[in-house]
Amino acid sequence: MPKVKIPSPLRQYTGGNPEVDVGGATAGEALGNLASEHPDLRQHLYTGDGKLRSFVNVYKGDEDIRYLEGQDTEVADGDEISIIPSIAGGRCK
Amino acid sequence: MPLKIGAGDLGRIHDHARDAYPEECAGALVGIDNGGIKVVVDVWRAENTHEEERIRRFLIEPLEVKKFEEQAEEKDMGLLGFYHSHPDHPAEPSEYDREHAWPGYSYVIASLGAENVEDMRSWTLRDDRSGYDEEPIVG
Numbered sequence: 489m490p491k492v493k494i495p496s497p498l499r500q501y502t503g504g505n506p507e508v509d510v511g512g513a514t515a516g517e518a519l520g521n522l523a524s525e526h527p528d529l530r531q532h533l534y535t536g537d538g539k540l541r542s543f544v545n546v547y548k549g550d551e552d553i554r555y556l557e558g559q560d561t562e563v564a565d566g567d568e569i570s571i572i573p574s575i576a577g578g579r580c581k
Numbered sequence: 582m583p584l585k586i587g588a589g590d591l592g593r594i595h596d597h598a599r600d601a602y603p604e605e606c607a608g609a610l611v612g613i614d615n616g617g618i619k620v621v622v623d624v625w626r627a628e629n630t631h632e633e634e635r636i637r638r639f640l641i642e643p644l645e646v647k648k649f650e651e652q653a654e655e656k657d658m659g660l661l662g663f664y665h666s667h668p669d670h671p672a673e674p675s676e677y678d679r680e681h682a683w684p685g686y687s688y689v690i691a692s693l694g695a696e697n698v699e700d701m702r703s704w705t706l707r708d709d710r711s712g713y714d715e716e717p718i719v720g
Contacts, residue, residue, distance in 0.1 A: 496650060496660060497685035531710055532684060543681050545643040552643075572647050575663050576631070577678035577688070578605055578638035579670040 490518050490563040493570040501529040515546055516559025518569055533571070545572045583717045584661070584687050584703045586610075586621045591720075593624050595698045598666035598691045604635040607665040609649045610687060611658050618719075619661050619687060625649060627663075638677075639665050662687030662703075669694055672702040674713050682706040687716065 489509040494502050502508050510525065512518030519540070523530040533544050540546070546553045547570040553561045563569060586594075597606045607629050612622040627649075631640040641663065653660050663686060667673075672692035674682070682688060684706050692700040704713040 495646075495683075497683040500685060528708070543683075547643075570647075572643040573683050574643045575607065575627075575641040575646055575683075576639065576681040577665055577675070578631075578634075579667045579675050579677075 489565060490567045490569055492518060492522050493568060495571055495573050497573065498529060498532060498571065501526050501532075513562060514557075514559060515548060515553050515561040515563055515569055518563055519546065519559070519571075543574045543576055545574055546570070547572055582614075582617065582619055583719045584610075584619045584621065584689070585719050586624075586689075588720060590621050590624045591701070594664050594689065594691055594701070595693075597624075597626055597664075598668075598693050598698055601629065601666060601668075602693060602695065603668045605629060605631075605637065605639040605666050605668060607639040607641055607663060609641075609646075609653075609663055610661045610689060611649070611653045611656075612661050613658055614661060621661060622658055624664065625652075636668060637670075660686070662689065662705075664689035664691065666691045666693055666698075672700040674704050679706065679710070679713065682710075682713075684708055684710075688713075689718070 492508050510518050510521040608627045609625045610621050612620045627641045629639040631638040672690040689703045691698050703716045
């Protein structure tokens with residue numbers, strides 16, 4: 489199974505675990521399975537219409553999956569998938 | 582939960598906000614969460630890499646966040662949250678802030694004019710992402 493590394497702000501939803509093994513043949517499947525197993529995570533990873541939030545960055549090893557095949561990026565047993573926050577904000581006007 | 586920031590670290594956040602003015606600054610709050618209070622031990626400047634409109638937007642790249650997390654863990658501390666400035670704007674989170682916020686982190690916002698930081702407040706995102714709760718900053 490691939491391993492998903494959980495950033496510290498989301499560990500409260502994985503029982504404190506910094507790494508979770510989840511099934512899935514692609515990065516998207518693995519993340520979907522992670523959210524199914526830990527439902528409170530879902531709203532922080534996905535928008536209401538099911539897209540990954542823009543500030544949720546997913547890496548396979550050291551590579552951003554946006555520069556691979558996106559959520560269709562294949563993952564295998566032992567691969568490490570990392571969820572890495574980017575921090576953004578600012579005033580409205 | 583109160584957020585304890587000593588005078589030295591408060592001063593460093595103020596300095597960063599003034600240095601960046603009229604653009605927004607951003608940085609990391611590093612320290613220890615002991616369950617009853619979050620104690621900031623150090624503040625680390627980040628580069629605001631937002632490509633445009635840095636007078637009202639900031640971005641800390643994911644690899645910089647990862648580096649902060651790793652460096653904090655090496656020092657047996659944690660990444661408690663982030664600070665950023667609102668030049669010529671109140672120290673309250675915007676809708677844009679809320680859309681981009683993570684749960685669990687403290688978000689300190691410094692409001693400043695051309696001369697001085699006028700207000701600084703800290704916020705945490707609610708679990709259901711519906712809004713923020715303010716947490717007291719103590720010295």
